[in-house]
Amino acid sequence: MSYLMSNYAPLPVTFIKGNGCYLTDNNGLVYLDALCGVAVTGLGHSHPKISEAIQSQAQQLLHTSNWYHIQQQEILAETLCKLADMDAAFFCNSGAEANEAAIKIARLHACANQINEPIILTAIQSFHGRTMATLSASGNSKVQAGFAPLVSEFIHVNFNDVEAIQKYESNPRIVAIMLEPIQGEGGVIVPDADYLNHVQEICQKNNWLLILDEVQSGIGRTGKMFAHQYNQITPDILTLAKGLGNGVPIGACIAKGNAAKLLTPGTHGSTFGGNPLVCRVASTVLDVIKQDNLLSNVNVMSDYIVSSFTEKLKTVDSVLEIRAKGLMIAIELTKDCTQLLQQALDKKLLINITGQSIRLLPPLIINKEQADEMIDIICELVSQL
Numbered sequence: 001m002s003y004l005m006s007n008y009a010p011l012p013v014t015f016i017k018g019n020g021c022y023l024t025d026n027n028g029l030v031y032l033d034a035l036c037g038v039a040v041t042g043l044g045h046s047h048p049k050i051s052e053a054i055q056s057q058a059q060q061l062l063h064t065s066n067w068y069h070i071q072q073q074e075i076l077a078e079t080l081c082k083l084a085d086m087d088a089a090f091f092c093n094s095g096a097e098a099n100e101a102a103i104k105i106a107r108l109h110a111c112a113n114q115i116n117e118p119i120i121l122t123a124i125q126s127f128h129g130r131t132m133a134t135l136s137a138s139g140n141s142k143v144q145a146g147f148a149p150l151v152s153e154f155i156h157v158n159f160n161d162v163e164a165i166q167k168y169e170s171n172p173r174i175v176a177i178m179l180e181p182i183q184g185e186g187g188v189i190v191p192d193a194d195y196l197n198h199v200q201e202i203c204q205k206n207n208w209l210l211i212l213d214e215v216q217s218g219i220g221r222t223g224k225m226f227a228h229q230y231n232q233i234t235p236d237i238l239t240l241a242k243g244l245g246n247g248v249p250i251g252a253c254i255a256k257g258n259a260a261k262l263l264t265p266g267t268h269g270s271t272f273g274g275n276p277l278v279c280r281v282a283s284t285v286l287d288v289i290k291q292d293n294l295l296s297n298v299n300v301m302s303d304y305i306v307s308s309f310t311e312k313l314k315t316v317d318s319v320l321e322i323r324a325k326g327l328m329i330a331i332e333l334t335k336d337c338t339q340l341l342q343q344a345l346d347k348k349l350l351i352n353i354t355g356q357s358i359r360l361l362p363p364l365i366i367n368k369e370q371a372d373e374m375i376d377i378i379c380e381l382v383s384q385l
């Protein structure tokens, strides 16, 4: 019997240590981690520079409260703002909280423009978190089931459909649109190359805030620091978490222009948010990505993995489509494949299954040998389906 609530259904394995792309369980068995704790440990496990930053900061200072200046927060905010061409950052502890901050800023934007019952557009099949506001924003009825009444007011439109958004241009209650540049939980859905450019144009024309949720697609995952940089656009608000801390809990809501000025003293906060430890670690993550040229590794390995899958799976009938941007990779199958989760685990590979898709989020540091190991196991499993 367990004293834990039943909201997770964990696989029958317990990991006790990790090193690079590999995890070791309590029986000493070693697994290739092609999931990274869902896009979190991009630099791999026990990265020496991350361990060093944690150790050194723990010996210096863990927590003070945001009632005092926090130097590590200032440093991280400057780095992130310069990387994303943004003006100001707010730090919290998770992706959902980063999106909560973004939604609150959108509400303040409505207030400032005397819009009384503001509406935020979000996408069908999107995922923005599990808090009441973020599950209401998510375009997924499974996430919302049982939690009515939902937070109003979100309207869900088809993803990758510019016209679906244009239909709302005449509605004066719309104040923002919140999107994932690439839908992660939705199964790695990559929109048309110019989709976000059109969305930004519509936002600018109508004084709507463009909120991009890069909790999963940010921090190098797609081969650029942020996925929206493929479009050469700058959102009003950018949210980050997952890969930012490589395993320490940190989220960030970063904003530009007027959106960066709407949170004023007393309007928002977080006890733990942006403490010296997590900010020091996140700054180290960004340093390592730059110093080790990891964006280039992501692009090289992405091309290699996608072309290997394309070649090796081309005669397999159960493969419908391979979708990828950087190291966000999905193989969509023609049938349900939930059983692959356990079968991959038996072969010492950690993956995710989303609907009929295998989702792979391998570490940004993955090399060719490790990629081959992953590819071989997946191809074997898929061929036997």
Ligand SMILES: *Cc1c(COP(=O)(O)O)cnc(C)c1O
Pocket (backbone or CB within 6 Å): 093, 094, 095, 096, 097, 099, 127, 128, 129, 130, 180, 184, 185, 213, 214, 215, 216, 217, 241, 242
């Ligand atoms: C995981 C995820 C979230 C939620 O992050 P948490 O840290 O679990 O709250 C929000 N948005 C996207 C796109 C995500 O992938």
